[in-house]
Amino acid sequence: MTAVENARKAAEAAAAKVAELEAAEAAKAAQKAEQRDARQRELDTDFLAQWEAMDAELQAGASKSAADAVYEGSDPVSAVAVFWVARAKRNAVRAHARSAYYRLHGKHPDDTFARELSVRDMMIADRLEDAIAGAANRHAADLADVLDAEWLVPNGA
Numbered sequence: 001m002t003a004v005e006n007a008r009k010a011a012e013a014a015a016a017k018v019a020e021l022e023a024a025e026a027a028k029a030a031q032k033a034e035q036r037d038a039r040q041r042e043l044d045t046d047f048l049a050q051w052e053a054m055d056a057e058l059q060a061g062a063s064k065s066a067a068d069a070v071y072e073g074s075d076p077v078s079a080v081a082v083f084w085v086a087r088a089k090r091n092a093v094r095a096h097a098r099s100a101y102y103r104l105h106g107k108h109p110d111d112t113f114a115r116e117l118s119v120r121d122m123m124i125a126d127r128l129e130d131a132i133a134g135a136a137n138r139h140a141a142d143l144a145d146v147l148d149a150e151w152l153v154p155n156g157a
Helices: 003-061 066-072 076-105 124-151
Strands: none
Touching (some): 003 076, 066 124, 076 124
């Protein structure tokens, strides 16, 4: 056997070994991808089961209006900020729900599923003005009730 033949046989054996290693590596990568996909399906299923509760919790945490804050004597700017932060977080939760749905079903959900909250201009100065006016009206109504109770003779008395 010549050196060329020996080299050729060694090259063939090396090529076979490389092909075997590549096949094993591809099988291992496919198995990892399958495990990763199964885990993602599990996470997506769990998330879709609870995204609405997350959304409701965020909404409830930001339910204090700026008018309520002014009425109670607390900071209305904080109430406005909490509202907008919660709104952005709710949109993040909703976007994740739409993505999870797509990953699970391979198609986009209908337009009513986890709909993004509409984009609105913050108009903070306008909202604060409305909050102050609303709170002032509520304080005036409270005082009017006190004055009526103290200074008016009730009907039927």
